[in-house]
Amino acid sequence: VSKKKKKNSELFTLTYGALVTQLCKDYENDEEVNKQLDKMGYNIGVRLIEDFLARSSVGRCHDFRETADVIAKVAFKMYLGITPSVTNWSPAGDEFSLILESNPLVDFVELPDNHSNLVYSSLLCGVLRGALEMVQMAVDVRFAQDTLRGDSVTEIRMKFIKRIEENLPAGDE
Amino acid sequence: MAIFSVYVVNKAGGLIYQYDNYVPRAEVEKTFSFPLDLVLKIYDEKLVVSFGQRDGIRVGHAVLSINGVDVNGKYTAEGKDILEYLKDPANYPVSIKFGRPRLSSNEKLMLASMFHSLFAIGSQLSPEVGSSGIEMLETDVFKLHCFQTLTGIKFIVLADPRQSGIDALLRKIYEIYSDFALKNPFYSLEMPIRCELFDQNLKSALEIAEKAGTFGPGS
Numbered sequence A: 001v002s003k004k005k006k007k008n009s010e011l012f013t014l015t016y017g018a019l020v021t022q023l024c025k026d027y028e029n030d031e032e033v034n035k036q037l038d039k040m041g042y043n044i045g046v047r048l049i050e051d052f053l054a055r056s057s058v059g060r061c062h063d064f065r066e067t068a069d070v071i072a073k074v075a076f077k078m079y080l081g082i083t084p085s086v087t088n089w090s091p092a093g094d095e096f097s098l099i100l101e102s103n104p105l106v107d108f109v110e111l112p113d114n115h116s117n118l119v120y121s122s123l124l125c126g127v128l129r130g131a132l133e134m135v136q137m138a139v140d141v142r143f144a145q146d147t148l149r150g151d152s153v154t155e156i157r158m159k160f161i162k163r164i165e166e167n168l169p170a171g172d173e
Numbered sequence B: 001m002a003i004f005s006v007y008v009v010n011k012a013g014g015l016i017y018q019y020d021n022y023v024p025r026a027e028v029e030k031t032f033s034f035p036l037d038l039v040l041k042i043y044d045e046k047l048v049v050s051f052g053q054r055d056g057i058r059v060g061h062a063v064l065s066i067n068g069v070d071v072n073g074k075y076t077a078e079g080k081d082i083l084e085y086l087k088d089p090a091n092y093p094v095s096i097k098f099g100r101p102r103l104s105s106n107e108k109l110m111l112a113s114m115f116h117s118l119f120a121i122g123s124q125l126s127p128e129v130g131s132s133g134i135e136m137l138e139t140d141v142f143k144l145h146c147f148q149t150l151t152g153i154k155f156i157v158l159a160d161p162r163q164s165g166i167d168a169l170l171r172k173i174y175e176i177y178s179d180f181a182l183k184n185p186f187y188s189l190e191m192p193i194r195c196e197l198f199d200q201n202l203k204s205a206l207e208i209a210e211k212a213g214t215f216g217p218g219s
Helices: A009-027 A031-053 A064-080 A122-134 B083-088 B105-124 B166-181 B196-212
Strands: A086-089 A095-100 A138-147 A153-164 B003-008 B015-020 B029-034 B041-043 B046-051 B061-065 B094-099 B136-138 B145-147 B153-161
Touching: A009 A031, A009 A095, A009 B083, A031 A064, A031 A122, A031 B166, A064 A086, A064 A122, A064 A153, A086 B029, A122 A138, A122 A153, B003 B094, B003 B105, B015 B105, B041 B083, B046 B136, B061 B083, B105 B145, B105 B153, B145 B166, B153 B166
Parallel strands: none
Antiparallel strands: A086 A095, A095 A153, A138 A153, B003 B015, B003 B153, B029 B094, B041 B046, B046 B061, B061 B094, B136 B145, B145 B153
């Protein structure tokens, strides 16, 4: 039985906001900030995956569809309390979209005009990329739509690139 | 006391954590008079008994201490060659402690890396794809339990063969690793784990596992 620690999500929103604004001050360039957020996300992802695997009893996914389901229904639920929907599968089954109705990172946030290129939640892309890399999957993750930039929904597009063969844990094909 | 030790091996086969919870060591300390009736020889930088078993001292046991002071391989703590020391009747009577040689950290590193290779071989031998790999290695005095995560880290526990609940313990150690090692931003992935909170929580988990496990058959 795991005791779920209820944390005030406002502090989380404020912390992320402080992080982004500090990066904006430090780099003064939206593209660069996006890159830094993605990098930080990556460092979070490579650690978060173990926490995820240790706490959920999810086994190895056999195809990308399973991966998509686990990400949307288990991982997002566990860490952000939301369950995005999985849609827009490419014909080859190697690309899909996560549609987020709400995004805890952007509660109360409005993007000013001088930051029109800022992808505020870039951290999430890095997290997903880093986490999947640790289970030997190379993916490309980007925001296709962002409510902060005027779109109606927030859409994360995930594309499977390849299986990472080096350092495959023994026993996996 | 039935969980002997814990090893954590990273993806490349390197030992990143090792803890000896309880290692039963038969050690015998006896006083000897000249001449020594045991034949000693140098083996692997240690002084071991090559001939002459008595009173619990067995062939293969190493000299652990002389007159109460731990030795340093084949030299005494003061740097004297032990074999020379023991040839001199003036040094007798002498009290020598014999026991099974303790594994050095380098030896443990080598053994962990060898196990990592064995694990890979075990998986390749598997007739089915996607084998879990070696889960248990059993001998008459201990059982080695192994759990490899999807990310390639191995958690290994050596315990008494009758100790139960090790599967749950391995999962618990994985949780402790994901908390106190990974959530410590100053810990670098794949590097040796030197986090006090990890040590503390691991020790508590071992205590709980030992108390909850039973020693009866079929438990």
